Amino acid sequence: MSKKTFSNSSISAAGREAHKHFKTTEAAKVLTDNEKAQETFHKNRERLKSERLARDAAKAKGK
Numbered sequence: 557m558s559k560k561t562f563s564n565s566s567i568s569a570a571g572r573e574a575h576k577h578f579k580t581t582e583a584a585k586v587l588t589d590n591e592k593a594q595e596t597f598h599k600n601r602e603r604l605k606s607e608r609l610a611r612d613a614a615k616a617k618g619k
Contacts, residue, residue, distance in 0.1 A: 567575070
């Protein structure tokens with residue numbers, strides 16, 4: 557049985573173009589997932605910060 561190797565020359569131009577678009581779509585998806593995680597983290601941090609400031613203000617007002 558012979559060993560088959562694939563090189564760029566065996567892929568058609570349309571195949572290379574499709575592969576290029578597939579790679580950019582996958583990279584965009586990963587970036588989007590990362591952006592979503594960062595946005596969620598920042599929103600949660602801001603929410604916790606505002607709650608802490610409200611507690612501190614209420615505590616200072618009560619003294």
